[in-house]
Amino acid sequence: MADYSSIKGNRVQYLSTDPTLDSNSEGQVWYNTTTGTLKGLVQIKAWSSGGNTNTGGYGAGGAGTQTAGLIFGRTSPTTGTTEEYNGFSWSEQNDLNTARRYAAGFGTQTAAVASGGNGTAITGDSEEYNGLSWTEGNNLNTARQGAAAAGILTAGLVFGGAVPPDSAVTETYDGTSYSEVNNLNTARRFLGGCGTQTAALAFGGTSTASFTNTESWDGTNWTAVAGLNTANTSGGSAGTQTHALYFGGNPGNNATSEEWDGSAWTSTPSMATGRGYLAGAGTASAAFGATGYISGTPAPGRVQTEEYFSDIANYSASSQSAWVSGGNMNTGRARFGAAGGKDSAIAAGGYTVPGNTTNTETYDGSSWTETGNLPTAKNSFPLIGSQTAAIACGGYTPPSYTTASEIFNGSTWTSAPSMNTGRESASGSTASPYNAVVVFGGYDGAPPHFEGHTEEFNGSTWSEQNNMPTALQQTFGGGTQTAAISSGGAPPITNITQLYDGTNWTTSPATLVSNQQWGGYAGTQTANLIFGGSSGPASTQTAVTQEYDGTAWATRPSLGTARYAVGGSGQGTTTSASAFGGLVPSPFTGLTNTEEFTGGAPASPTGSAASTLSSS
Numbered sequence: 001m002a003d004y005s006s007i008k009g010n011r012v013q014y015l016s017t018d019p020t021l022d023s024n025s026e027g028q029v030w031y032n033t034t035t036g037t038l039k040g041l042v043q044i045k046a047w048s049s050g051g052n053t054n055t056g057g058y059g060a061g062g063a064g065t066q067t068a069g070l071i072f073g074r075t076s077p078t079t080g081t082t083e084e085y086n087g088f089s090w091s092e093q094n095d096l097n098t099a100r101r102y103a104a105g106f107g108t109q110t111a112a113v114a115s116g117g118n119g120t121a122i123t124g125d126s127e128e129y130n131g132l133s134w135t136e137g138n139n140l141n142t143a144r145q146g147a148a149a150a151g152i153l154t155a156g157l158v159f160g161g162a163v164p165p166d167s168a169v170t171e172t173y174d175g176t177s178y179s180e181v182n183n184l185n186t187a188r189r190f191l192g193g194c195g196t197q198t199a200a201l202a203f204g205g206t207s208t209a210s211f212t213n214t215e216s217w218d219g220t221n222w223t224a225v226a227g228l229n230t231a232n233t234s235g236g237s238a239g240t241q242t243h244a245l246y247f248g249g250n251p252g253n254n255a256t257s258e259e260w261d262g263s264a265w266t267s268t269p270s271m272a273t274g275r276g277y278l279a280g281a282g283t284a285s286a287a288f289g290a291t292g293y294i295s296g297t298p299a300p301g302r303v304q305t306e307e308y309f310s311d312i313a314n315y316s317a318s319s320q321s322a323w324v325s326g327g328n329m330n331t332g333r334a335r336f337g338a339a340g341g342k343d344s345a346i347a348a349g350g351y352t353v354p355g356n357t358t359n360t361e362t363y364d365g366s367s368w369t370e371t372g373n374l375p376t377a378k379n380s381f382p383l384i385g386s387q388t389a390a391i392a393c394g395g396y397t398p399p400s401y402t403t404a405s406e407i408f409n410g411s412t413w414t415s416a417p418s419m420n421t422g423r424e425s426a427s428g429s430t431a432s433p434y435n436a437v438v439v440f441g442g443y444d445g446a447p448p449h450f451e452g453h454t455e456e457f458n459g460s461t462w463s464e465q466n467n468m469p470t471a472l473q474q475t476f477g478g479g480t481q482t483a484a485i486s487s488g489g490a491p492p493i494t495n496i497t498q499l500y501d502g503t504n505w506t507t508s509p510a511t512l513v514s515n516q517q518w519g520g521y522a523g524t525q526t527a528n529l530i531f532g533g534s535s536g537p538a539s540t541q542t543a544v545t546q547e548y549d550g551t552a553w554a555t556r557p558s559l560g561t562a563r564y565a566v567g568g569s570g571q572g573t574t575t576s577a578s579a580f581g582g583l584v585p586s587p588f589t590g591l592t593n594t595e596e597f598t599g600g601a602p603a604s605p606t607g608s609a610a611s612t613l614s615s616s
Contacts, residue, residue, distance in 0.1 A: 001445060005132075005477050007286075013031070014031050015031070015033065016034050017032070021164045030465060031032030036091065045220075045269055045308075045310045046309055047257070047270070047271050047272060047306045047307065048306065048309070049304070050088060050184065050290075050305035050306060050307045051085070051088050051303075051305055052555060053071070053090045053291055053303045054090055054092050054554070055074070055081045055083070055092075056082060056291060057075055057081075058074060058076075058089075058101075058275070058291055058292050059101030060072060060291050061102075061104060061117070062279035062280050062288075062290070063106055063108060063112040063124060064107075064109040064281050065281065065282045066087060066286040066308075067085075067286060068084075068087075068109040068110075068613045069084065069085035069109060069282065069288050069290070070083070070084055071283055072134075073099065073114060074101055074279075074603065075101040078099050078100060078118075079095070080095035080096030080097065080100065080134075081096075081097060082094060082418075084109055085109075085288065085290070088600050089547065089556065092513065092553075093132070093133075093229060093552075094132065095122035095134070095192055096127055096134050097127055097134050097136055099113075099119050100114075100118055100123065100524075101118055101119075101146040102190075102277075103115060103117030103145075104117075104148060104149035104193075105149060106149040106151050106152065106153075106156045106157070106476075107129070107152060107156070107235060108152065110129075110130065111128075111131070111152065111153040112153065113126060113128055113137070113149075113151060113153055113173065114126065114134070115140060115173070116140050116143060116144045116147055116161060116441075117145050118145040122143050122162070122164075123139075124142065126138060126173075128175075130466075135234045140158065140171060140178050140568070141171060141178050141180055142161075142169045142171070142180075143163065144162055144169070144189075145189070146190040146234075147167075148191045148194055148202055148205075148237070148348065150194055150196055150201075151173070151195070151196050151197040151200070152197075155173070155174065156172065156197060156215070157171070157197045158170070158171050159177070159191075159200070159202055159217075160184055160187070160188050160189060164205045166188055166206075167187055167189070168183035168186065168187035169183055169184075170182060170222070172197055181220075182221050183222070184215055185224055186205075186207075186213050187214075188204075188207050189205060189207070189233075190205055190233045190250075191206075191233065192232075193237055194238060194240060194241070194244050194245075195217070195239075195241040196241070198217075199219070199241040200216075200241060200394060201214065201215070201217070201241045202215045202217070202438050203215075203227075203237070203260070204233050204235060204246060210232055210233045210250065211227075211232075211250060212227035212230070213228075214226060214227050214265070216241060217241070226263060226264045226265065229265050229267055230258070230267075232246065232249040232250070232256065232258075233250050233276075234249075234276040234278075234293075235249025235276070236279060236280020236281075236289040237280045238284055238288075238308075240284070241262075243262065243284040243285070244260035244284050244559030245258070245268075245280075245283075245284040245287050245310075245551045246260075246265075247280065247289055247308065248274065248276060248280075248292060250276040251337075253273040253274045253276045253292075253295050254274045254276075255270040255272070255273065255389050256270055257270055257271060257308070259310060259441075259609050263344075271289065273292075273306070275289075275293055275294045276293045277290060277292055278290060278292030279291055282308075284554070285309065286308070286312045287308040288306070288307050289305070289308070291303065291305070292304070292305075295501050310333060321557050321597070321599045322556060322557055322597070322598060322600070323333075323545075323559055323560055323579070323597050324596055324598070325560065325593065325594070325595060326363075326365070326578065326595060326596045327363070327366050328591075328596065329361055329580055329592040330359075330368050331359045331361065331370075331590075332592040333350035333359070333400055333581050333590045334564070334581055334582050335350050335379040335396075335583075336349050336350025336379060337349055337382065337390075337392050337395075338581075339383040339387075340386055341386075341569055341570060341576070341595075342365070342576040343362065343365030344362075344386070344387045344569075345362070345387065345569035345580065346360070346363070346383065347360070347363075347368075348383055348392055348408070349374050349379060349381065349392065350379050350567075352590050353588060353589065354377050356378055358373035358376065358377045360372060360374060363569075363578065363594065367594075368594075371411055372412040372444065373413070374406060375413055376397055376404065376406075376433045377397065378392075378395035378607075379424070380395055380396045380425045381393055381394050381395030381396075381426070382426055382427055382428035382439055382477065384430065384434060385408075385432050386432045386433075386434075386571070388405075388408075388409065389409065390434050391405055391406070391416060391435075391457065393405050393428060393439045393457075394419050394422060394423050394426060395424055396425075397443050401422040401443070401444050401445050403418040403421065403422040404419075405419055405462075407458070413590075417457075417462060419439070420453075420455055420462055421451065421453045421455065422444060422548065423442035423444045424443050424473075424496065425474045426440060426441050426442030427441055427453070427489075428477050430477065430479065430521070430522060430524075431479065431482055432571065434457075435458060435459030435478070436456075436481045437456070437457050437481055438455070438480075439456075439457075440453070440468055441468060441489065442474050448471070450472060450473050450491070451473070452467035452468035454466060454500065466505060467505070468498055469498060469505055469506070470494075471485070472490060473489060475487060475489030476489070476516070476519060476521040476528075476530040477521055478525065478528045479525035480525070482500075482501065483500070485497065485524075485526070485528050485548070486498045487512055487516075487521075487548070488512055488515065488517050488530065489517050490517045490518075493517050493534065493536065495511040495513075495516070496508075496511060497511060497553070500525075511553065513554065513555050514546075516530060516533050516544060516546065518534050519533025519534075519564065519565075519566050522568050522569060522570025522571070522573070522574065522577035523572065523574045524572055524573075525548060525550075526549070526550030527547075527550065528548040528574065529545065529597070530546050530547075531543075531544070531546075531556075531566070532544075532559055532564065532568075532582060535563045540564070541563045543558035543560070543561065544555060545558055545559060545597070546561075547574050547599075548574075559579055560595055561582075561591065562584070563591055564583075564584075565581075565583050566579050566580070566581055566582030568580075569578070573599075576598060578595040579594070581598070597601060
């Protein structure tokens with residue numbers, strides 16, 4: 001068996017500190033005498049899953065970076081949908097003025113251009129994005145779809161595409177107008193492109209067949225350079241003239257990936273899911289590919305995002321948000337009170353099929369333990385506070401909508417002052433302490449039935465406050481007495497968000513990605529997580545999870561088990577929550593299972609040492 005010395009031509013070095021590492025160091029091995037570890041360096045090249053887009057499809061344009069990305073337009077159906085990416089989730093923004101597919105995109109997340117494409121016909125339409133909305137600009141001189149692009153909003157380049165026929169036309173953009181310059185050597189459509197207005201790269205594409213052809217642009221002319229290893233078209237692209245990436249594409253909605261080092265293309269790890277007509281952007285070391293045509297998958301399912309890393313340097317890898325199974329409750333139930341933290345939750349009362357219960361349980365992160373029961377069996381009430389200091393507010397005790405509230409001290413319940421308005425299916429704040437809470441919305445059984453009433457509790461009395469703008473029941477709550485949030489709810493099922501400042505409610509411009517009601521919630525007014533419930537009639541369950549960052553809602557990984565009337569806990573954070581209990585309608589069952597949520601974070605470069613692999 002060959003040893004390191006015979007392979008590398010030198011012996012393993014003994015060093016007191018790790019050496020400075022670069023791409024020429026790959027395969028280097030050394031012994032760190034200070035830490036007593038044998039270390040080796042490998043270059044990291046890999047694709048990993050990112051957050052799903054809110055709208056599926058293919059033929060979107062892309063711009064920006066891996067942690068500040070932008071996609072716009074797509075089909076099916078043809079739409080102007082625009083979404084921004086923060087490195088782990090997508091949020092919907094204002095649509096293009098002209099819905100289209102196969103537009104060329106260039107620029108940044110807050111200063112981008114969508115050029116050409118196909119709406120009801122091939123167009124030369126060009127729009128500029130400012131981070132909030134799209135504005136019509138001057139059109140391309142040659143209308144086309146499936147072109148490639150490079151550069152920034154004030155210095156862009158668009159080349160190739162289908163007019164028809166397939167085109168070699170190249171145009172520059174100065175932030176106002178397009179000007180024709182020298183053509184590509186090979187006319188083609190659905191090609192890849194990247195770089196700047198004066199140093200761009202064009203690769204792949206198709207005309208009568210898929211191409212390997214690569215051309216380099218110097219600001220005046222295109223010059224043929226070394227081609228792709230595999231002919232490819234309709235893939236995603238990222239990078240610069242000297243370091244580029246081409247991924248996915250056709251034929252066959254493939255998963256292949258190739259990296260350009262300025263002189264040649266090299267095959268790199270494949271994507272997890274093969275697809276064509278996907279949006280891509282970023283650098284060749286940190287790119288994203290989103291949406292795309294996936295064989296055999298309905299258009300709404302084409303929402304996948306994958307992220308590419310190629311780095312000799314140290315980086316902190318991205319962590320993905322996920323739900324994982326926890327310990328089962330002792331009593332299956334739904335429509336119950338839930339409070340506390342991820343690993344310090346409390347569940348009380350609720351509906352146990354076929355009747356209400358007084359049962360109370362606490363969770364320690366692995367198992368549930370029964371404790372002192374509620375004085376009166378009831379369901380559909382908010383429970384606010386912690387595992388050792390919580391208040392149960394109102395609820396339904398057939399046939400009455402009760403005003404009763406009870407306080408829990410960690411082992412026993414005692415009666416507390418009554419609320420002013422008896423109701424069920426209200427929501428409330430999540431933060432401790434129990435003597436500074438707010439409760440809002442609900443159903444009281446009397447016309448007009450649905451309550452906009454808001455009440456605050458100060459530890460001794462309940463006081464009426466200003467009503468919600470939109471009266472709803474089964475909303476998601478969260479926050480504090482002076483900074484609360486209500487989202488979703490019914491009837492009818494809605495996507496609205498309402499914010500409370502301790503005095504007044506306002507309706508936020510931010511709406512849920514999809515309508516949702518009657519599920520679990522956690523977090524604050526500016527960092528809120530909702531999960532489960534219903535996205536249609538109240539007796540149909542969903543697994544959808546959505547997160548609010550104070551500006552917009554975005555989807556997160558779904559629960560493992562879809563359910564409605566589920567309990568949730570997770571005070572003050574969207575990265576640590578639990579979901580437990582709930583109902584499924586067929587067969588009609590009160591669930592016992594618990595799921596725990598851990599929020600992810602985008603990858604971030606941090607230096608050289610993390611790319612070393614160590615063994616003792």
